[in-house]
Amino acid sequence: MTPTSDDDSILVINRPHADLMKYYLIASFVIPPIFPILLTIGAIRYRTMRYKFTDEGISMSWGMLFRKEIIIQYSRIQDIHLRSNMVERWLGLSKVLVQTASGSSSAEMTLEGIKEFEAVRDFLYHRMRGVKDDVPAADAMTGGSLAVGSPELAITLREIAAEVRGLRADLAARKDDDV
Structure with missing residues (x-):
């Protein structure tokens, strides 16, 4: 499967959009007494979050003290959901939730701060189906x-x-x- 020009725009995404930091700032105001703690956690998460789209799969990593990395092959993807609350929609952001057949009811990977969320979803669906049926x-x-x-x-x-x-x-x- 050769990448198209639309795929190229997705393959270069490696960080969340800068508006995600604005979202973390707004969200940290929800509980004023712990505002500094929530803002610090959000800032660290934003600064360390990385995505990587490859020909085989997608990976995501984040964290400073406790680094976490998730790698999912396109062939393992079962479902893809988009989720955004009112503030995220106002900022033009969405979360792309990627589920696998791991038995968990929650998403295995959540790509946050994505502006091109529909294009990412379509890209993942195309890759997920393309892996399964390259030759119809x-x-x-x-x-x-x-x-x-x-x-x-x-x-x-x-x-x-x-x-x-x-x-x-x-x-x-x-x-x-x-x-």
Whole structure:
């Protein structure tokens, strides 16, 4: 699978948008007595958060004292969600939640501070599906693509139906011979 120009714009994303720091500032005002603590935690998270999109998967790392890194291959991705609260929408940000078949009900990776969230979601869906079906079944059988409504598709479906009818007749004949 070769990257397109749209993919190139996603592959260069390696940090959250600067508006994420504004979001952390606004969010830290929610509980005024611990404002400095919340702002410090948000600032450290923002300064250390890194993303990396590769041909095989996506990775995310953050943290100063306790560094955490998550790497997910595109083939393991099960679902992708977008989530944003009112302040994030006002800032034009969203979180991209990536889920795998790990058995956990929560997202395995949350990409925060993404302005191009719909493009990232589409990119991940494309990669996740592309890994699973690089060669579609119809292409593998016919050597080409069969468009919906094309005469070639109709002919192929008729041939399959005739083959199924023949198999049913053979099975019915064997059943009658066994009785």
